[in-house]
Amino acid sequence: MRALLVSLLLAPVLAVAEDDDGGVPDADAGASEVDGGAPVETATTETPAAAEPEPFFKKVVDATGYGMSRTQFTRARPWGLVPTSDIPQLQQLLEFNAQVKVNVRPHSYFSSDVSLVASWGGFYRGVDEQGHEVALADKASPQVQPLVSINELFVFHEFVPELNLLVGKKRIVWGPGMAFNPTDLLNPRRDPTDPTFQRSGVWLAQVEAPLSFATFSLVFAPTVLKQTAGIPTHVLGWPSWDSRDSQLHYQLAARVYALVWDTDLNLMFFFGNRAADEFQEKPRVGLSFSHVFGGLEVHGEGLFQTGSARDYLNGACLTNVAAALGCSIAKTPFAAKTHLEDTELRPRVLVGARYQFSDDSMVSLEYLYQHDGWNRDHFQDLANGLGLVTEARGLGLDATKFAGASALFGGGSADGLPVRFAFDPRGRHYAFLTIQKPRLFDDWTLQAVVIANLRDLSSTVTPSIVWSATDWLNLSLLGFVPIPGPDALSVKTPQGTPITEFGITPFAFRAMFEARAFF
Amino acid sequence: MMLTLALSTLLTADPTAADILAKYDSVMGPATFESQAEMTATREDGTSRTYGMKFLKRDADKFRVWFSEPASVKGQEVLRLGDNAWVYLPNLKRATRIANRDSFQGGDFNNADVLRVNYTADYDAVLVPAAVPEALALELKAKTTETAYDKIRLTVRKSDLQPLKGEYFGTSGQLIRSATFSEHKEFDKGFVRPARIEMQNEVVKARKTVMVTKSFKVNVDAPPQRFMQADLGK
16 A cells, blocks of 8 residues: 555656656655764755756857967087087077867867967077187078968868868878987977877878777878978979979878777878878888776887888998098989888887876886888998098088988978977887886976987986976976997997987077966 | 556555666666756866756767867767767867776766666666665665666655655765755656755765756757767767
8 A cells, every 4th residue: 555655646756757767766756864964955856947057069169279379498519520500509489379169060170279379499509610619690590481371270070970070281190209200200299208298190081980899080281392381382283383393292181990899999091102201102000009908008009010211321431531532523413212122121110008106196118119210331421421521611611501411400390389309210120118107296297208319328317396386387308418328339430429310409408497278 | 457457556666676677777878869068067176167968869879979169178078889988179180098987077977877877787786775764775786896886775756756866875885975856857858857966075075077868859869970089089
């Protein structure tokens, strides 16, 4: 009888509850106490409030961004082997970034991430003919030019949930590597000491089919051949009035992603023609995986190709001044891409692990192997070349003007935001170690990044501390210190100067203060 | 009517541990829902940070979170698929895998508290005496070492099985967190759940995090594509 009474009383409630809760009832009840504490509030059956907030994802326009000021002091090493005449010792950079998303239609949106960058630099240092350090006049070096960095600017449309199209500039990264991505043949290279800074992508069109068992992506990225202040002017091919070759420059990329046995798997195929390198009609294959074991994430990423588009120094031209002069007269290049047409498989592979502690501290260790990287003999050629630079400087010659000089001094990314450190790994074996302790005293984050060449054990150490002063303001102090490896592992110039990869960095240290205000 | 009668008959008897656990899962993690919430984390020095976010859930273990506030984290996303989880950082422009037991956005909630509410799958439960009248209590023991907590003591209101309190223990048996569920209200067509959850850090007493649910809709359209890694950042 009691059961019948209860059923009659609860019938309306149960009818609703069956729909939503699988038959387990929701009902109001009086106040109760927990652990002898304050009475728990009575559950109400109010209807949803009329002033319910509109879901933010349905907003027509959504904007965010930041203003950033970076003051940087670099102690140039004019007494070193690499010229410093283009390095401002004092640099001030201002960036205004706006990220706008406009929902055009229910399944279409426009997105942009654009930065305006203004900078000033001065206090250049060099050496005079006697080799003494001198101040140089301020100049408009490439590092201090104002620019517009269109990091991303694209339109996205979803035809059906299983098929979408993206056209514009976008950074698409498929590989799981933290400090370096061997399979990233599209984007400007990241700064491994601050991977969050470089957000610039490339102009592309992507068709993607996210299916239940796998995601298929197809990307066509025409190469930007020339740009002015960050705005592309020549894309895909050179125009007839500025013709440098008659080829089309592009990268095609296809990717299949699947989550198999709780592991992210990517299979990539690339076909490019003089895109970011000199390869012509070049097929390449990429593979990657990522898996989490408890707090440990393990990943791997490999690019498999034949040949190499890397510059190798012509050792025969660098043995002494006479040989160099002979090569110069005979127009024999000091550096050439001698392995461009090789048929030997030359993989680039990165493997790494990242452990996240219970307090969210993180240690990440990655190893990069580049089959086409320079070996000790190649670095000896570099040492010989740098020795000749020293002699040329004594003769009043500017070695940076020599053909092949870029192979001697290295180069960085020319697109996107000005990175703190342009990483261009020339060797074969590298290690990347990142240690991060967030939320120290709640708002402080300590981080150290070490990049080491494992052949000569030279390295760069980048300590940083970030204070999240408020919800909208981050203040950062960063250092950047190149450390030469031990003499025993170095190669020597003819003058006996030890050379290691990071030991010849053209500055002794770099320190910077950064303030970033979000809106 | 017969089903209603049968269920109501069952109600007159004390529910089993499995009933309570199923009810908890259905209230805190219904099969499909979309909600908006605000999370305020109070730190040791008394200052606090507030985060705005939107949740979308499908099936037992597919979860997506979009952060909208504050400006420094706007655009961050989290995706959970079963035991796998990824975070999308707009400054990195890519998705990175994260472990299940990471804390949720630096607050006192755990990712598993927010992104995975499936106690039936994760824990074995037994009824234990409740410390207060008009309440029922469960002791939950983790089925595997992959769970966020080794043991949970869950107190629910006897009348409707709505959660009132949770106590969360680590492997050493130490009480790590305690949650108070309050302001139970009907969000959507008979769907009642607590609008406010206060998670007290029992290790560092000055720390606590409050999650206030602003809106909660069940049985929403949640296409499977929203729960794919490739969708992060789009």
